[in-house]
Amino acid sequence: MSLFECRSPHRETESMRLAKLQRVSYPETVAEAIQILSDKKRGAVALSGGVSFVFSPLQSVEELVSLSRLPLNYIKRKNGGLRIGATTPIADLVTSRAVKNYGDGILWETAHRIGSTLNRNLITVGGNLVQPFIWSDLSTVVLALRAGIKIQGKKSRDLSAEEFFTRLPRQFLKRGELVTEIVFPPFPKNYRAAYEKFTLTENDFALLKVAVVLARSGRVCRDVIIVVGGATILPQRVLSAEEILRKKIGSQILVNEASEVAAEEIKVSRDIRCSEEYKRDLCRALVRGILERILLDQKVPEWKLF
Amino acid sequence: MEIILTVNKQSRKVEVRPAETLLDLLRRLGYKSVKYGCGEGACGACTVIMDGRPVNSCLILAVTVDGREVTTVEDLGTIQKPHLLQSAFVESGAVQCGFCTPGMIMAAKALLDRNPSPSEDEIKEALDGNLCRCTGYVQIIEAVRLAARRMKAEKKKN
Numbered sequence: 001m002s003l004f005e006c007r008s009p010h011r012e013t014e015s016m017r018l019a020k021l022q023r024v025s026y027p028e029t030v031a032e033a034i035q036i037l038s039d040k041k042r043g044a045v046a047l048s049g050g051v052s053f054v055f056s057p058l059q060s061v062e063e064l065v066s067l068s069r070l071p072l073n074y075i076k077r078k079n080g081g082l083r084i085g086a087t088t089p090i091a092d093l094v095t096s097r098a099v100k101n102y103g104d105g106i107l108w109e110t111a112h113r114i115g116s117t118l119n120r121n122l123i124t125v126g127g128n129l130v131q132p133f134i135w136s137d138l139s140t141v142v143l144a145l146r147a148g149i150k151i152q153g154k155k156s157r158d159l160s161a162e163e164f165f166t167r168l169p170r171q172f173l174k175r176g177e178l179v180t181e182i183v184f185p186p187f188p189k190n191y192r193a194a195y196e197k198f199t200l201t202e203n204d205f206a207l208l209k210v211a212v213v214l215a216r217s218g219r220v221c222r223d224v225i226i227v228v229g230g231a232t233i234l235p236q237r238v239l240s241a242e243e244i245l246r247k248k249i250g251s252q253i254l255v256n257e258a259s260e261v262a263a264e265e266i267k268v269s270r271d272i273r274c275s276e277e278y279k280r281d282l283c284r285a286l287v288r289g290i291l292e293r294i295l296l297d298q299k300v301p302e303w304k305l306f
Numbered sequence: 307m308e309i310i311l312t313v314n315k316q317s318r319k320v321e322v323r324p325a326e327t328l329l330d331l332l333r334r335l336g337y338k339s340v341k342y343g344c345g346e347g348a349c350g351a352c353t354v355i356m357d358g359r360p361v362n363s364c365l366i367l368a369v370t371v372d373g374r375e376v377t378t379v380e381d382l383g384t385i386q387k388p389h390l391l392q393s394a395f396v397e398s399g400a401v402q403c404g405f406c407t408p409g410m411i412m413a414a415k416a417l418l419d420r421n422p423s424p425s426e427d428e429i430k431e432a433l434d435g436n437l438c439r440c441t442g443y444v445q446i447i448e449a450v451r452l453a454a455r456r457m458k459a460e461k462k463k464n
Contacts, residue, residue, distance in 0.1 A: 024369045047367075051347065051365050053367070054327065054365050054367060115435070116350070118362045119347055122361050122362065122365055203434060
């Protein structure tokens with residue numbers, strides 16, 4: 001090895017990785033992809049953006065099914081809602097006017113803050129949901145916006161985000177099933193939404209994020225969904241905090257109480273990056289800051305959240 | 307496994323290892339402008355343009371780029387006749403150790419192809435995945451603005 005040869009740490013083990021991989025297929029239709037993935041003998045695994053797979057490839061994979069040529073790269077407006085194809089790169093959400101104008105811009109804001117421009121060109125909407133990590137961003141907002149997930153396989157099924165995130169998607173997606181579309185419902189005019197995430201640097205993985213969607217008439221909170229992501233791999237709704245706010249007149253006391261309850265109620269898994277107490281503190285600050293902004297109409301600068 | 311891809315407008319049929327990344331493949335093929343920095347999509351030193359989009363080549367398995375079109379800095383200019391972006395980087399003092407420069411230039415090229423007159427914020431956003439530990443970014447942003455002005459002027463002339 002010359003002094004100037006690039007030496008990747010991955011290379012030391014590269015020969016051992018994906019040792020069984022024999023081929024990569026590029027189906028052009030969903031039906032074709034499902035057919036390949038359903039075949040038990042082929043041991044095939046679907047690959048969308050492929051970012052997470054590079055780091056943790058399944059060693060037993062014999063065939064990769066690239067979803068890059070499927071006609072699932074689209075963003076469509078429909079009856080005030082959105083339909084987004086599973087292989088749409090996150091970067092396309094950022095450049096889409098339809099996404100920016102939907103749901104108080106909460107989906108755009110989330111997409112815009114996922115990794116860097118270079119990462120967003122690779123990460124896909126479907127991949128981000130199906131292969132979640134504790135820092136994955138999209139799932140929190142998908143749950144808060146009550147989106148629907150379309151799954152196609154031998155039989156097609158539609159799940160609500162709530163059903164989808166009860167278990168890790170890899171555990172309940174059957175062999176040959178693919179997430180093909182995310183359906184965002186219409187966002188009524190009296191609804192408000194906001195998303196905040198805490199990272200140590202702008203492009204860093206989030207330590208915690210919170211999405212809140214609420215319906216207001218005047219200062220009365222008619223309906224609310226509070227979702228916390230990053231405390232566990234799957235996003236979680238904070239039902240008791242929601243209950244404190246529902247059908248009540250918004251006030252600082254109520255907001256403080258709801259954020260306190262949210263911080264106490266969330267489950268927090270072990271995270272090498274920070275302590276459980278720290279995450280609970282973050283949760284309290286983020287929930288309070290968002291509610292002050294969208295329920296009490298206060299202008300809360302980002303630095304003041306913490 | 308054998309794949310066919312286009313690198314710098316040249317079609318290439320190559321044998322790739324199952325776990326080889328696009329970064330490793332490009333360097334093996336002699337495109338040494340593509341640098342190994344972090345290997346995890348955080349630094350942008352390995353940036354190439356794939357099908358018109360700037361991407362981290364360290365995050366892509368080579369076996370999955372069959373039929374794709376990849377562009378590296380080698381396609382932009384030569385020492386004798388550098389691309390306007392390359393000369394703008396030199397003139398603006400945007401190159402110090404030079405390790406991040408190919409990635410910066412590819413990210414900037416993808417931006418200017420899409421948006422010939424970017425604002426400062428748009429330049430910052432386009433380069434948000436490219437780290438430079440030497441220059442402090444001010445000169446890099448200035449270089450992209452300079453190149454944008456020159457490319458526009460050249461387009462008008464033609």
